[in-house]
Amino acid sequence: xxxxxxxxxxxxxxxxxxxxxxxxxxxxxxxxxxxxxxxxxxxxxxxxxxxxxxxxxxxxxxxxxxxxxxxxxxxxxxxxxxxxxxxxxxxxxxxxxxxxxxxxxxxxxxxxxxxxxxxxxxxxxxxxxxxxxxxxxxxxxxxxxxxxxxxxxxxxxxxxxxxxxxxxxxxxxxxxxxxxxxxxxxxxxxxxxxxxxxxxxxxxxxxxxxxxxxxxxxxxxxxxxxxxxxxxxxxxxxxxxxxxxxxxxxxxxxxxxxxxxxxxxxxxxxxxxxxxxxxxxxxxxxxxxxxxxxxxxxxxxxxxxxxxxxxxxxxxxxxxxxxxxxxxxxxxxxxxxxxxxxxxxxxxxxxxxxxxxxxxxxxxxxxxxxxxxxxxxxxxxxxxxxxxxxxxxxxxxxxxxxxxxxxxxxxxxxxxxxxxxxxxxxxxxxxxxxxxxxxxxxxxxxxxxxxxxxxxxxxxxxxxxxxxxxxxxxxxxxxxxxxxxxxxxxxxxxxxxxxxxxxxxxxxxxxxxxxxxxxxxxxxxxxxxxxxxxxxxxxxxxxxxxxxxxxxxxxxxxxxxxxxxxxxxxxxxxxxxxxxxxxxxxxxxxxxxxxxxxxxxxxxxxxxxxxxxxxxxxxxxxxxxxxxxxxxxxxxxxxxxxxxxxxxxxxxxxxxxxxxxxxxxxxxxxxxxxxxxxxxxxxxxxxxxxxxxxxxxxxxxxxxxxxxxxxxxxxxxxxxxxxxxxxxxxxxxxxxxxxxxxxxxxxxxxxxxxxxxxxxxxxxxxxxxxxxxxxxxxxx
Amino acid sequence: xxxxxxxxxxxxxxxxxxxxxxxxxxxxxxxxxxxxxxxxxxxxxxxxxxxxxxxxxxxxxxxxxxxxxxxxxxxxxxxxxxxxxxxxxxxxxxxxxxxxxxxxxxxxxxxxxxxxxxxxxxxxxxxxxxxxxxxxxxxxxxxxxxxxxxxxxxxxxxxxxxxxxxxxxxxxxxxxxxxxxxxxxxxxxxxxxxxxxxxxxxxxxxxxxxxxxxxxxxx
Numbered sequence: 001x002x003x004x005x006x007x008x009x010x011x012x013x014x015x016x017x018x019x020x021x022x023x024x025x026x027x028x029x030x031x032x033x034x035x036x037x038x039x040x041x042x043x044x045x046x047x048x049x050x051x052x053x054x055x056x057x058x059x060x061x062x063x064x065x066x067x068x069x070x071x072x073x074x075x076x077x078x079x080x081x082x083x084x085x086x087x088x089x090x091x092x093x094x095x096x097x098x099x100x101x102x103x104x105x106x107x108x109x110x111x112x113x114x115x116x117x118x119x120x121x122x123x124x125x126x127x128x129x130x131x132x133x134x135x136x137x138x139x140x141x142x143x144x145x146x147x148x149x150x151x152x153x154x155x156x157x158x159x160x161x162x163x164x165x166x167x168x169x170x171x172x173x174x175x176x177x178x179x180x181x182x183x184x185x186x187x188x189x190x191x192x193x194x195x196x197x198x199x200x201x202x203x204x205x206x207x208x209x210x211x212x213x214x215x216x217x218x219x220x221x222x223x224x225x226x227x228x229x230x231x232x233x234x235x236x237x238x239x240x241x242x243x244x245x246x247x248x249x250x251x252x253x254x255x256x257x258x259x260x261x262x263x264x265x266x267x268x269x270x271x272x273x274x275x276x277x278x279x280x281x282x283x284x285x286x287x288x289x290x291x292x293x294x295x296x297x298x299x300x301x302x303x304x305x306x307x308x309x310x311x312x313x314x315x316x317x318x319x320x321x322x323x324x325x326x327x328x329x330x331x332x333x334x335x336x337x338x339x340x341x342x343x344x345x346x347x348x349x350x351x352x353x354x355x356x357x358x359x360x361x362x363x364x365x366x367x368x369x370x371x372x373x374x375x376x377x378x379x380x381x382x383x384x385x386x387x388x389x390x391x392x393x394x395x396x397x398x399x400x401x402x403x404x405x406x407x408x409x410x411x412x413x414x415x416x417x418x419x420x421x422x423x424x425x426x427x428x429x430x431x432x433x434x435x436x437x438x439x440x441x442x443x444x445x446x447x448x449x450x451x452x453x454x455x456x457x458x459x460x461x462x463x464x465x466x467x468x469x470x471x472x473x474x475x476x477x478x479x480x481x482x483x484x485x486x487x488x489x490x491x492x493x494x495x496x497x498x499x500x501x502x503x504x505x506x507x508x509x510x511x512x513x514x515x516x517x518x519x520x521x522x523x524x525x526x527x528x529x530x531x532x533x534x535x536x537x538x539x540x541x542x543x544x545x546x547x548x549x550x551x552x553x554x555x556x557x558x559x560x561x562x563x564x565x566x567x568x569x570x571x572x573x574x575x576x577x578x579x580x581x582x583x584x585x586x587x588x589x590x591x592x593x594x595x596x597x598x599x600x601x602x603x604x605x606x607x608x609x610x611x612x613x614x615x616x617x618x619x620x621x622x623x624x625x626x627x628x629x630x631x632x633x634x635x636x637x638x639x640x641x642x643x644x645x646x647x648x649x650x651x652x653x654x655x656x657x658x659x660x661x662x663x664x665x666x667x668x669x670x671x672x673x674x675x676x677x678x679x680x681x682x683x684x685x686x687x688x689x690x691x692x693x694x695x696x697x698x699x700x701x702x703x704x705x706x707x708x709x710x711x712x713x714x715x716x717x718x719x720x721x722x723x724x725x726x727x728x729x730x731x732x733x734x735x736x737x738x739x740x741x742x743x744x745x746x747x748x749x750x751x752x753x754x755x756x757x758x759x760x761x762x763x764x765x766x767x768x769x770x771x772x773x774x775x776x777x778x779x780x
Numbered sequence: 781x782x783x784x785x786x787x788x789x790x791x792x793x794x795x796x797x798x799x800x801x802x803x804x805x806x807x808x809x810x811x812x813x814x815x816x817x818x819x820x821x822x823x824x825x826x827x828x829x830x831x832x833x834x835x836x837x838x839x840x841x842x843x844x845x846x847x848x849x850x851x852x853x854x855x856x857x858x859x860x861x862x863x864x865x866x867x868x869x870x871x872x873x874x875x876x877x878x879x880x881x882x883x884x885x886x887x888x889x890x891x892x893x894x895x896x897x898x899x900x901x902x903x904x905x906x907x908x909x910x911x912x913x914x915x916x917x918x919x920x921x922x923x924x925x926x927x928x929x930x931x932x933x934x935x936x937x938x939x940x941x942x943x944x945x946x947x948x949x950x951x952x953x954x955x956x957x958x959x960x961x962x963x964x965x966x967x968x969x970x971x972x973x974x975x976x977x978x979x980x981x982x983x984x985x986x987x988x989x990x991x992x993x994x995x996x997x998x999x
Binding site for chain 1: 805806807808809810811812816817819820821822
C-alpha cells in the first residue's frame with residue numbers, strides 16, 4: 001500500500017552569481033516539495049493522485065534553532081516552513097491538511113533531485129490568513145526530533161526496555177520513534193580499551209600459577225578483566241584474560257589467567273579485543289539508566305540527551321541521521337561509521353572530507369554586509385558531574401506488584417482476591433528438571449482497595465524437589481554488602497506437625513565472573529557446620545546451601561508472619577547475586593506437603609566505593625587553568641560515565657566473552673591514530689577524562705562567533721556536519737575551523753542567515769596539560 | 781497584448797516604457813577595502829503604456845476599459861514589445877505580465893488619457909540573441925606623435941607595421957605632407973608598412989621636428 005494523494009510544489013532556486021564576473025557559482029536548481037497523504041492509501045500498483053500547488057514567493061524556509069549558541073546542544077531539530085498560494089475554488093488551502101493524525105502527512109523535499117529533508121507536517125504550526133483568496137498558506141514540517149519528548153522509550157514491540165543494549169540500539173530505538181527509519185552516520189571514534197601496543201616484553205611462567213608479563217615501561221593500556229590478543233611471539237601468541245595490573249620499578253606487570261611460557265626480550269603486539277569495536281557497537285548501557293518509574297522509561301528525547309552528554313550532537317542531513325562528536329572537529333581527519341535504522345553497524349569508520357569553504361571567492365559567501373564577530377570568553381574551569389544513582393528497584397519486581405492477571409479480583413465485592421503472574425522471577429528446581437511448584441502474586445482487596453500483596457509459592461509434589469522462586473541477577477562487586485529482610489507465612493496452619501523443624505527460608509548465592517558459585521551458608525564446602533553464616537565457595541556448580549530457620553510447629557499459628565533478617569558480610573567476589581524463595585514441602589513428613597508459603601521481601605544494597613560504604617554520591621571530572629584573571633565556569637551534569645558499580649545508573653559495559661558484561665575501564669580517541677594505530681599512553685583514560693577535556697578544549701580560549709547573512713544554497717549546501725573554513729582572510733578566520741550551529745535558509749532566493757562558532761584553532765590546538773581533577777562527591 | 785492568438789497594441793499609445801530591474805545583493809566582506817561589493821540577485825520588471833482613452837477594443841487596440849475589468853486584471857497575459865530601427869530591422873521582446881495599475885485622467889480641453897502598468901512575471905525572451913559588440917574595423921587609431929631627428933629624412937614606428945595599416949594624413953610641424961609611392965619630393969612622404977618607415981625628401985631641422993601621423997587599421 002502507498003499514499004494515494006501527493007501534493008507537490010516546485011520552483012527554481014535562484015542561482016548564485018560569482019563575485020568576480022565569472023559564470024554563476026551555483027546554477028539554478030529545481031526544488032520540489034512533495035507531501036504524501038498517508039490517510040488515503042492505495043494499492044502499490046495504482047496511480048496516486050498528484051495535486052500541484054502554487055508555491056508562494058517565500059516557498060521554503062529551513063531552519064535549525066539554537067538560541068543558546070551552545071556548541072554541545074545535543075539535539076538539533078530541523079524545521080521546514082512550506083508556503084503555497086491558496087485556491088479555495090480548487091480546494092487548495094489549509095483545510096486539506098487539517099483533521100489529520102500526527103504522522104499523516106509525510107514531507108519529502110529535494111534540491112536538484114537530492115533529498116534534503118524528510119519529516120512530517122505539524123498541524124498546530126500551520127496557518128493561513130482568514131481572508132478571501134489568494135492567501136499564503138504556511139505549513140510547518142519537522143523531522144520530529146522535538147516530538148521525542150512526548151514518547152517514552154519502548155522497544156519495537158511497545159514493551160519497556162529491560163537489560164543491556166548496545167548504544168547504537170538505544171539510539172536507533174529512540175530515532176525510530178520519529179517515524180523516520182533512516183541510517184545513522186556517526187563521527188565519534190572514542191574506542192574502549194587500550195587499543196594496540198607493541199613493546200619488547202618478558203613472559204614469565206610463574207611457579208605459583210600467576211603467570212605474568214613484564215613490559216618495558218609503564219603503560220596505561222591494561223586493566224583487570226581485559227581480553228588481549230598477543231601476537232609476534234614464539235610461544236605466547238593467543239588470547240589472554242588480564243586478572244591484575246601492577247607497577248614494579250617503573251614497569252607495568254600484567255597478570256593473566258592463562259598459562260604463559262617463559263620467553264624473554266620478545267617484541268610482542270598486544271591488541272585489546274574490546275578496541276576492535278566501534279564505541280556504539282561494543283559498549284552497552286543498562287536500560288535502567290533511563291528509568292522514569294518502575295516499569296517505564298524516560299522519553300526518547302531525554303534518553304538521547306543523556307547518551308550524547310556534553311560531547312555529541314544529532315541532526316538530519318540529506319535524509320540520514322548524523323551524530324558528530326565536537327572534539328573530533330580538530331586538525332585530524334574525520335572518520336565516519338554508519339549504522340542502519342536498527343542500529344546494526346554496516347560501515348566501519350572510514351575517512352570523510354567534510355571541509356566546506358565559505359567566502360568571497362567561494363560558492364557560498366557572506367552577504368548584506370551585516371556580519372557580526374563576537375567572542376566567547378575563556379573559562380576558568382569546566383566541570384562534569386556524574387551522580388551515583390541506583391535503579392528504583394535493585395531487585396526487579398521486589399514488591400511483587402507486576403505481572404499479567406491470572407484471575408481478576410471482583411473489585412465491587414467487600415472482599416476479593418486476584419492472582420497474577422510474576423514478572424522478573426522464575427521458578428528454579430535444584431539440579432534441573434521441571435518444577436512441580438507454581439508461583440503467583442496474590443492481591444487481597446477490600447471494597448476495591450488493595451490490602452495485601454505477596455508472592456505465593458506452592459509446594460512441590462515431593463520434598464526431594466528443592467525448588468525456589470529465583471530473582472533476576474543483581475550485579476555486585478567484591479566487598480559490596482547487602483541485607484535482606486524476608487517476611488513469610490503459611491497460607492494455612494500446618495496442623496499438628498512435629499517439634500522443631502529447620503526450614504529453608506531463602507537462598508542467597510553469587511555466580512562469579514568465572515561461573516563459580518558462592519553461597520551465604522553455615523555449611524562449609526566439606527559439609528561441616530560453621531559457627532555462623534558466611535560466604536562459602538567457590539563451588540564449580542550449583543549446590544544446595546540455603547539459609548534456614550527453625551520453626552517450632554504445633555504450638556504456633558503458621559499463618560502469622562515471621563521475619564528473617566540476613567545481613568550479609570562483604571561479597572567475596574564480583575558477579576551476580578541471586579535471591580531464591582523456596583517452596584515449603586521440605587520434609588519427609590506429610591504435614592508440610594500442602595503448605596503454600598507467602599513471601600514479602602526488602603533488599604538493601606551497600607556498594608563499596610573508594611574504601612567506603614554509602615559515603616559517596618557521585619564524582620566530578622574538572623579541568624581548570626592555573627592562570628589568574630579568569631572567572632567564567634561551566635558546570636554540567638552527565639548521565640553516562642565511569643560508574644563505580646555495575647548497578648549504578650549510567651554505567652557502561654563491554655561484553656566479557658562469557659555471555660556477561662564488564663564495566664568499562666578506559667577509552668582512547670582512535671581518530672587521532674587513524675582508527676587502527678597505537679594510541680599514546682596519556683590518551684588512554686577513563687571516559688570522564690575524555691569528556692572533561694573535550695569540553696575544556698572548547699572553553700579554555702576565546703572562541704570566535706560569526707553571525708550574519710549569506711548567499712548561496714544548492715544541492716551541496718553547508719550544514720551542521722561540515723567543518724567550515726571561512727576563507728575571507730583575517731586573523732579571526734585564518735587557521736580556524738568553525739561549526740554551523742544554527743541557520744535559517746530561504747530556498748527560493750538562496751539567501752540565509754547562520755551562526756558559526758569556532759571549534760579549532762591550529763595555532764592553539766587541543767591541549768591536555770591543564771590540570772584535570774577527579775573528585776568524589778559526598779552528601780547530597 | 782496577446783488576445784485570442786493575436787497581438788494587439790495597447791491603447792492608441794503615446795508612450796511606452798519597458799523597465800527591467802535587477803536586485804543587488806551586497807557581498808562586502810572584510811577585505812573589500814573602501815568599496816562595497818555586490819552581486820546580482822533576482823530580476824523583475826514593469827511595462828508602462830500611456831495613450832488616448834477609447835471606450836472599447838473596436839479599433840483593434842486594447843482599451844483601458846477592457847483592462848480595468850476584473851476578469852482581465854487578474855489574469856497573466858503574454859505581452860510583446862516590438863522594436864524597429866531605421867534600417868527596418870526588428871527585435872521582439874516577449875514576456876508575461878499582469879495589470880497592477882490603470883489610470884484614467886482628463887484635463888479640460890484635451891482628450892482623456894489612459895495609463896496602465898503591467899508587472900512582468902517570469903523571464904523575458906528576445907526573438908534573437910543580442911550578441912556582444914565586435915571591435916569596428918577601419919577605426920581611426922590614436923594619432924602618432926613622432927619626432928624627425930635633425931638631419932634625418934626617415935622616422936620609424938613599429939606601431940605602423942601591419943599589412944592593414946592605412947595612413948590618413950601626415951603633418952610635419954603642422955604642415956600637411958602628401959603620400960607618394962616612392963621618391964618623395966617637396967611636401968611629400970612615402971611609407972614602407974613592412975618596416976614602419978616614413979621617408980621625407982628634406983631632412984629634419986636643427987633640434988628635430990614634430991611629425992603627427994593620422995592612421996587606421998582597415999581590417
